[in-house]
Amino acid sequence: MEKLLIICLLLISVSVATSQSQTDPEAFLRCLVREGSNPQVFISDVTYIPSNSSFTTVLRRRIPNLRFDKRTTPKPIAIITPTTWSHISPALACARLFPVQVRIRSGGHDFEGLSYTSTAPFFVIDLLNFKSVDVNLTEGTAWVDTGATLGELYYKIAEKSNVLGFPAGLCTTLGVGGHISGGGYGTMMRKYGLSVDNVVGSRIIDSNGNTYFDRVSMGEELFWAVRGGGAASFGIVMGYKIRLVPVPEKVTVFSVGKTVGEGAVDLIMKWQNFSHSTDRNLFVKLTLTLVNGTKPGEKTVLATFIGMNLGGLDKTLNVMNRDFPELKLKKTDCTEMRWIDSVLFWAGFPIGTPTSVLLNPRVTKKLFMKRKSDYVKRPISRTGLGLILKKLVEVDKVEMNWIPYGGRMGEIPSSRTPFPHREGNLFNIEYIIDWSEAGDDVEKDHLASASEMYKFMTPYVSNPREAFLNYRDLDIGSGVNSTYQEGKIYGAKYFKDNFERLVDIKTKFDEINFWRNEQSIPVRK
Numbered sequence: 001m002e003k004l005l006i007i008c009l010l011l012i013s014v015s016v017a018t019s020q021s022q023t024d025p026e027a028f029l030r031c032l033v034r035e036g037s038n039p040q041v042f043i044s045d046v047t048y049i050p051s052n053s054s055f056t057t058v059l060r061r062r063i064p065n066l067r068f069d070k071r072t073t074p075k076p077i078a079i080i081t082p083t084t085w086s087h088i089s090p091a092l093a094c095a096r097l098f099p100v101q102v103r104i105r106s107g108g109h110d111f112e113g114l115s116y117t118s119t120a121p122f123f124v125i126d127l128l129n130f131k132s133v134d135v136n137l138t139e140g141t142a143w144v145d146t147g148a149t150l151g152e153l154y155y156k157i158a159e160k161s162n163v164l165g166f167p168a169g170l171c172t173t174l175g176v177g178g179h180i181s182g183g184g185y186g187t188m189m190r191k192y193g194l195s196v197d198n199v200v201g202s203r204i205i206d207s208n209g210n211t212y213f214d215r216v217s218m219g220e221e222l223f224w225a226v227r228g229g230g231a232a233s234f235g236i237v238m239g240y241k242i243r244l245v246p247v248p249e250k251v252t253v254f255s256v257g258k259t260v261g262e263g264a265v266d267l268i269m270k271w272q273n274f275s276h277s278t279d280r281n282l283f284v285k286l287t288l289t290l291v292n293g294t295k296p297g298e299k300t301v302l303a304t305f306i307g308m309n310l311g312g313l314d315k316t317l318n319v320m321n322r323d324f325p326e327l328k329l330k331k332t333d334c335t336e337m338r339w340i341d342s343v344l345f346w347a348g349f350p351i352g353t354p355t356s357v358l359l360n361p362r363v364t365k366k367l368f369m370k371r372k373s374d375y376v377k378r379p380i381s382r383t384g385l386g387l388i389l390k391k392l393v394e395v396d397k398v399e400m401n402w403i404p405y406g407g408r409m410g411e412i413p414s415s416r417t418p419f420p421h422r423e424g425n426l427f428n429i430e431y432i433i434d435w436s437e438a439g440d441d442v443e444k445d446h447l448a449s450a451s452e453m454y455k456f457m458t459p460y461v462s463n464p465r466e467a468f469l470n471y472r473d474l475d476i477g478s479g480v481n482s483t484y485q486e487g488k489i490y491g492a493k494y495f496k497d498n499f500e501r502l503v504d505i506k507t508k509f510d511e512i513n514f515w516r517n518e519q520s521i522p523v524r525k
Contacts, residue, residue, distance in 0.1 A: 023121040025049035025077045028094060032080075035090035046087055048079045055079065059116065062108030062128065064173070064363040067370070067443065068117050076103065076116070078123040082130075088236060089209030091125060096207070101516065104232050106146050107175020107361075111371040111472045114517045115178065115232070119480050125236065127177060128361070135160045135244075141200065142166070145239040146177030151343075151358035157244060158340035158355065165247040165339045167192045169470075170346040173363050180240055181231035182470035183419040185428075187308045187346060190280045190407030192245045196227040196417045197408075201241030204234065207514035211238070225505045225521075229418035229495065230469055233506055233521035247339040252316040253346075254334045256327055257304040259291065260389060264303035265382065270326050271305065272379040276406030276426045278323045281310040286402040286427075288392060299396070301389045308342055368438075370447055372431040372454050373471040374461040376402075377424050384460050391456050397449040401430040420496040421466060429461065430471055451475065467493040478518040487522035 029049055048055045058079050063069045077100060080091050095102050101122040105115040116124050127147035133156035134143045144153050151172030157164055167188035169179050184195025192198060201215045202223060212218035222234060231237040258264045268286065275284050284307035293300040305327060309316040313336050320329045335351060344353050380388065392398060405425045414420040421428070433450045435442065454475075458465075467476055467490075476493050479486025484503065491499035499521075506513075506521040513523045 023077055023098075023100065025051065028077050028098065028100070028123065031094035031097060032078075032090055035093045036087075046081045046083055048081070049077065050075065058126070059124070061362070062105055062126065062175075063113070063116060064109060064366055064369075065111065065113060066366050066368045066438070068113030069366070073113075074117055074119065074122075076118075076122050076124045079126055080123065081126045081128060085130075085205070085211065085238065088125065088205055091123070092205075092207060092209050095123070096514070102514075103517070104177070104236055105175075106177030107149060107173060107179070109171070109174050110178060111369060112474045112518070114472065114519065119518065127175075127236075130238070131361075132239075133157075137161060137164075140164065140244050141241055142244060143201075143239055143241050144176050146175070146237050148176045149358075149361045150174045150176060150179060151347075152361065154340060154343045155355060155358040158338070161244075162249055162338055162340075163247055164244040166195070166242055166244055167198060168195045172343065172347045172358050173361055176240065177231065177237055179470065181226055181228070181237060182472075183228045183417075183468065184470065185403065185468075187283045187285075187342070188245065188247075188310070189409055190283055190404065191310060193408045193412055194228070194417075194419060195242070196419060197412060198243045198245065199227050199240050200243050202226055203238040204231070205236040205238065207235065207510060207512070221505045222509055225418060225502055227417045227419075228469070229498070229502045229505075230519075230521060232517065233502075233515050234509060235515060248310055248312070249338070250312050250336045251339050251342050252309045252311065252313050252334050252336050253307065253342050254316070254329060255304060255306045256329060256333050257302050259293075259300050259302050261294065261300060264301065265385060265389070267305070267326055268303055268385060269379075269382055270324060271402075272426060274324045275402075275404035276410075278406075279309075279319050280407030282316075282319055282323075283308050284324070284404060286404075288389070288400040288402070290393065290396065290399070299393050301392055306346075308346070312336060367434045367436055368443060368446070370431075370433040370450050371471040372433075372450055372473050372475065373468040374429040374431075374454075374457060375421055375466045375468075376426050376429060376460065377462050379426065380460045388457070388460065391453065395449045395453050397433055397435070397446050398453040399432040399434075401432060403428040403430065414496070415498060415501075418495050418498045418502055419469075420498050421468065425462075428468060429457070430468075465493055466496065469494045472519065474518060479522075480518065482513060482516040482518075482520050482522045484522045484524055487520070490519055491521065 048058045101120050103122050103124045105126045130145040130147035132145045150168050168184050168186045180195045204212050215223045287304045289302050290299050291302045404427050410423040414422045433446050435446050477490030502521045503524050507523045
């Protein structure tokens with residue numbers, strides 16, 4: 001009996017020691033030295049562990065969401081910032097040996113922080129050094145590294161041409177890798193579809209460090225999966241070859257805001273029928289925010305119609321007066337500009353801001369953030385709309401973006417890419433919850449408001465509920481072990497019928513489920 005007890009204690013001590021070594025940064029660093037082909041360069045230039053004086057700075061520089069920049073946020077055992085793709089293979093070898101999970105960060109804008117946090121021991125591969133953009137005017141294409149920002153991509157395109165652009169996001173500090181791998185929408189989506197609809201090639205590194213240098217070598221299945229299926233579930237995407245799209249020399253932008261007291265309800269009712277069916281050159285987003293009312297202490301909803309037309313001022317006014325005369329758009333509401341300047345307009349920069357600001361990859365103002373999403377397939381009634389606006393005032397902390405679909409979005413089959421939200425959708429809803437005050441109670445209050453508003457919207461949105469992967473939301477389901485049953489809960493919302501195909505591809509190319517996170521594509525077991 002005594003001998004058995006001693007054996008048990010020894011086994012426990014060995015288990016504890018093994019567990020500690022698996023999460024020991026120094027041990028992980030020694031593994032990198034052992035596996036790396038050029039250890040001195042690898043250690044000094046690209047690897048940071050918590051004892052390194054630069055560790056916190058490197059970790060925080062691409063954390064725009066303060067919810068995941070707290071003392072209590074789980075930290076990686078190491079951050080690797082490779083400067084050459086050959087640095088990747090040793091890191092993956094050590095991940096298999098320990099084992100620890102891998103987080104891949106391109107821009108850091110994952111709304112749930114999954115590119116730099118984890119509930120399990122992990123390290124981060126930060127791709128910020130891979131930011132090359134090579135524009136080929138002859139082909140009408142560009143190669144963009146996954147660590148480049150959208151701003152850098154837009155700038156490089158405009159540097160070569162004033163009549164070419166790319167349909168992608170409004171936030172210029174977004175990393176290309178995460179944005180495209182989730183779908184990627186922007187102001188030209190009704191004309192040209194999503195970012196993924198204009199991707200023609202890619203490169204990817206698998207869990208063994210093998211590189212697939214083009215679409216042919218990776219195969220059509222894997223190429224399909226990394227265009228909207230969450231590429232971090234399949235490997236490390238090195239970059240994308242994208243098809244550039246024609247833009248006119250001048251586009252026209254405008255912004256008109258009306259409160260409920262100024263007739264916003266009538267305008268929103270018309271917008272629901274107009275925005276998805278109008279000329280596909282026209283994109284009009286609706287934002288719902290809270291402003292002070294006419295009485296002291298009173299709040300009301302401001303509906304702002306922010307638009308861009310791929311054409312000049314006269315064409316814009318003709319289309320708007322024909323399809324949305326109720327807005328009474330005037331010349332003074334509009335500004336003609338180059339497409340590249342419209343990028344700045346949508347990003348919130350003052351008109352006239354130099355385009356060189358697009359080369360700054362840093363987020364200038366960090367906030368605590370939460371996002372949720374929905375899809376609307378039939379117009380919301382006037383009664384329902386009134387209740388929604390009243391609820392926004394009541395919960396106080398939630399704003400909304402209503403993003404119109406239609407046009408090209410309704411023509412692309414739902415199975416063309418993993419992004420399935422195509423024909424039949426009038427608009428997408430982004431729930432925006434931002435705040436600046438720190439504190440656990442403050443955060444709980446804001447997250448509760450988000451959940452309350454989301455629950456309230458149930459009768460007005462798709463049934464079953466659907467969601468957009470780029471607005472990552474762990475509330476709709478997550479799993480530490482990334483099992484099929486866990487994954488099906490959130491996967492059906494993000495990918496609908498495409499989820500099962502993603503699982504099959506994942507099982508084929510990553511049978512051991514090496515690439516996993518709290519909302520990754522699971523393997524079939």
